[in-house]
Amino acid sequence: MKTCYMCEKAAVSSEHVPPKCLFPQSKDIKGPNLRLHLITVPSCDIHNSAKSKDDEFLMVALAGIFGNNSIGYQHKFTKVNRAIKRSANRLLDAAFTKRKHYLLERDNDYLEIIWGTFDHLRLQECFTHIAYGLYFHHFQRRFEGQTKVLMGYLHSSDASNNTFVQFIKSRAAIDLKEVEKNGDNPDVFYYQFVDPDEHGIFMLHMRFYGGIDIYVSFLPEGKPKPFNLAIELMNAGIETVIDLDGNEYRVNSKS
Ligand SMILES: [Zn+2]
Incomplete structure (x- = not known):
């Protein structure tokens, strides 16, 4: 019987680490498939449902950050913005404790920049879960x-x-x-x-x-x-x- 990557309970499902939504879909990005051999780990009910709420939060918090490569930006301006729009900005409110919007002129176009304070503790929790998952995957134990x-x-x-x-x-x-x-x-x-x-x-x-x-x-x-x-x-x-x-x-x- 498989056990959860976070605790000693029985696993009932599997969990992507990092979350699948961080990986762009081919319909949004021209070029190679970026969802090759994604990592999954066995997960109990509690750790599965707790994490799925955090996946979109993490996606919004990471995509579009200065210093990202073009794939990160493309992901931001396709899937991530769709998710934000769908949520009527609720996702943004969750990702930033304070936020401001700026418009930056670039190539005769306006680029919306969000500047704010991230929800640090929640981010920390997301990365902790990913770290436990990667450890489990890499060493085959919790x-x-x-x-x-x-x-x-x-x-x-x-x-x-x-x-x-x-x-x-x-x-x-x-x-x-x-x-x-x-x-x-x-x-x-x-x-x-x-x-x-x-x-x-x-x-x-x-x-x-x-x-x-x-x-x-x-x-x-x-x-x-x-x-x-x-x-x-x-x-x-x-x-x-x-x-x-x-x-x-x-x-x-x-x-
Ligand atoms: Zn668990």
């Missing part, structure tokens, strides 16, 4: 322990936080150099698992639409929480300088 999500594409009004994100990104770029990319539609999505470090912690990198980076760290159950001096100092609000490959990252800078 992950038990703690995870932490870092959204590399969100900019914060807090400069220290941005420096920290920049540091994690540079560190990840080094760690990920030789690591295999998984996923048969890499222009839409691929993922990489980095081997555990000396504390047993390992990292998952997910990339959406060629430009959105999400990092998830996994701390397996039974492993002691490592004490990382730099991170403790940063959390305490103490000015910290981290040196990585000759670049300095200053966090909580007083100057």
